Amino acid sequence: MSLKAPFNPDELPHHLSVYYRRFFPYSLFHRWLNYGHSDTGHFFALREFCFTLKDDVYLRYKSFETQKELEKGIQEYCPHKIDIGPVYSARIKDVKLNPLIVPVERELIFDIDMTDYDEVRLCCSSANICSKCWPLMTLAIKVIHRVLTEDFGFQNILWVYSGRRGIHCWIADKKARNLKSPARHAIIEYLTLIKAGLQGKERRAVLSNFDLEYQAVSKSLHLVRNHFLKNLVRDQGLMESEKGLAKVLAMLEDQELIAKVRAAIEPISGSERRWDKLTDMVGDYVASKKRNQDSWKTSNMLDELQVMFCYPRLDINVSHGLNHLLKSPFSVHPKTGRVCVPINPDQADQFDPFAVPTIDQLLEEMSDYDKAHPPLSATGTGDEPTTVPTKPPIPDWKKTSLKEGITIFETFVRKLEINWKREKAKENIKTEPVDTDF
């Protein structure tokens, strides 16, 4: 990675114009968002795109009839950021004047942002991330992906790095795209363990005994406990850092208990040994409260504490409506220059946000490749009939580290295509024998 060119924001407009001409995967992109509709169906044209230009100028309600038009539009405006909106009931253009045009379809989307974890992060805050806190995102992918596939039965899920400090999730199954707002709300609630407190109280995790037994929660908790022990207690030395210890103790809430635990663990050295001591002491404390009427408040406090530290925190406003915009995959983050590449959820552990190619790096990789592999036609004298120089036999992205991201994206689109072919076949079978039956 020593070759990596540092991102230079001043070059962005120029680099973007190359990027949108040579790297952006228009064809896959169109195949995805057209969802198997025929080209004459105008389905793609109902989708809203939003372009962000220089100095945060927003161009909302852009729509494109075809892939060609989309290409033209993107290359013309060279947006610093591309957002994808919902599918509307009728075509919109530039302004949405008609109030009768409403969103009718939208992928189920999640936005997880590292800033929501600020109260429990030890290493960074706000927009910064490091290799210590990134595993929180990995955990979020694992927990949510399992729920989406195993519990809700969704199959077409695309995870995308947001380019800076978070991740996005697009669930593109037909059922997911057609969910109404209450259903989206229910899915979010199902996933939520950390609730905002009533009237200005801090948010906290509340787990009942039933929750602990409930299969989905118990599976999530298993992941949470592992993450807590490995990443926080061991790798980050949570119990030995003054900042971390203070956060952990504060969550015990009972002042007497906090004082007792603090006194008992301070002489102990070693983060994990301190954690073990704390679990013992809290265990005794919980047992002593068992007969109390409000034992439900304390009985699962250890798990609640761990949930607070690492359970996924969703930005619910993004998910519950149909009309929220979300940054498109393969958009470039204007502040970091990193491409929003898809993440393979089965290998979430291996994903490294710092290895994600920046736009500058892609251009460099491409020119390195071209230097090493001079095109054959360039050596000849030009006898051959029109080899178009802008369309070389190998697509440009294949010459660069964008290849991996595009492969994940292509797998996602192919799987969708297989699904809707299967659905069509089913429909055909269904409609035929009905006539003959009667």
Add this chain to the structure above:
Amino acid sequence: MEVFGSAQKPTRRQAIYAGKKEETEDIFTVNFFLDPPYFEDITLQDFETYALERLKVLRIFENAAFKTTRGSPEYHDLILKELPKEMRYRYVRPLNGTAEDVILENRRLDVLSHFILRMVFSRNEEQKRWFIQQEVDLFRYRLSGETAGSVGAFFRVSNFNYTPLPDEEFRNIRPILEKSTFFKHGQISVDTEFYKLDFLEALAMVKKRHVFLSMGYAYVPRRLLVEVVADRFRDYLGLEIARLSKIILESQEDTRLLPVMAKLAVGYTGKDYSGGELDFGITPENLDQLSTESFPLCARNMHEHMRKDHHLKHEARLQFGLFLKGIGLSCDDAVRLFRQEFSKHGISEKQFNQGYKYNVEHQYGRVGRRVNYAPPSCTKIITTKPPNGPLEHHGCPFKHFTGSLLEQRLKTYGLPPKDMDAIKELAQKGHFQGACTKYFEFTHRKKLTTVVDQIQHPNQYFEESRRLIDPDSVKDRPPIFSRRRPVLNAIKTEPGNSQAFSQAPPDMSDMDTDFHMTDAEMEEAMRAHEMEVDPSPGDNVAV
């Protein structure tokens, strides 16, 4: 007279609904009311009689839900105790061995009375909400009283594709179901039937993680399936009533039926108090006295804050403004009152005219959509938009005040500790309107005398109070009907005629949201004067 006009030959389903039972042992009382009653003539008097009887039943359900928790043993006991025998046989469960013709007749009355009340309560949002809530409770009660066999028959007839989980599948996942199904009392029992539904049908349970979920299916025990079907019934009824109210608005038939309907609806759910029926001789000058004597706690609280702080936040202006309108303060007086007070808060004449004045006039229907908005009822105040932070004074004090604040306020108003405790106890148990009723009775030293035995509406509180304190000052104004807007008579419609829908009059059902939006925009304009505006582009863009 012809009330329901569908002269077609009844379908098989209709036949069953109207009475032809399917299998002797599978008689069910519960009804989804998918089809209107048979075409038949009934007299105006029968119309009223049937409606009144069903209303009595619904009132018993409302009362039980008010006094106990829905679904609890006390709830069931109370309903059984209160329902007179013949009504119980008719609406809840027939006696074993009831003759077939009696069952048929009961079913006919059930269907007729339900559809009559649908019409009666389709006239405004408040009434619709009340009716739907009670009908859903009745529906749920009946459904949970059915046997396994009769429930199955009911599902078949209503075209619900619910079949219990096959034994083998149940045995395989039983250990998981035992852990992942929420039961309030005790453990899963061997004979509990589970139903496998698309998770979209069981959102309420998915949300709370009360049922096991796998591959998009929710595994719902029969006890909770009742909730699923009841939710479906609620949605269905809501849609049907929305359609119906459009038809009735357009319908010409109003000379005989509408007055009867209006009377029925008002007697049981309260008036809408949109203002002007009664004249109490109200001016901004005597408000202070009236506030002490006759305002309910919510209005008195807002009134006193307005006098003290010379300002009220948006939601309070809305709630208090409409309350004042309801007790008969004129629009000009309301503008004068708010202008006077707000000017002491440093709001200039210009600012007032730009923002607040429009608000007030909008409430009176003078500008904007020109809708005569009704002041919110207790249910609405209690269930929507709680006050957020110490500067917001709207809402219901019995619900939204902390215990100590309520106590302090009641003390200030001179209530003895014994009364105070009684009120506080009701409020803590969640019986906010009960607490308000007690407050009324303690401050007036008299029992409430209306048909309805508790306060349903802040304006009802005021009216009752004036009637007790100064009966002479209450003068009737012409009844609301003479002021009803002329009925459109261009389109003659019949229920079920789909053409009628496409020519529907402007939909008024969203007036609350629309009103709020217009108002919020005004607020926005005002805020620009008061504080710095967040410079973000304001669009929903995720970064």
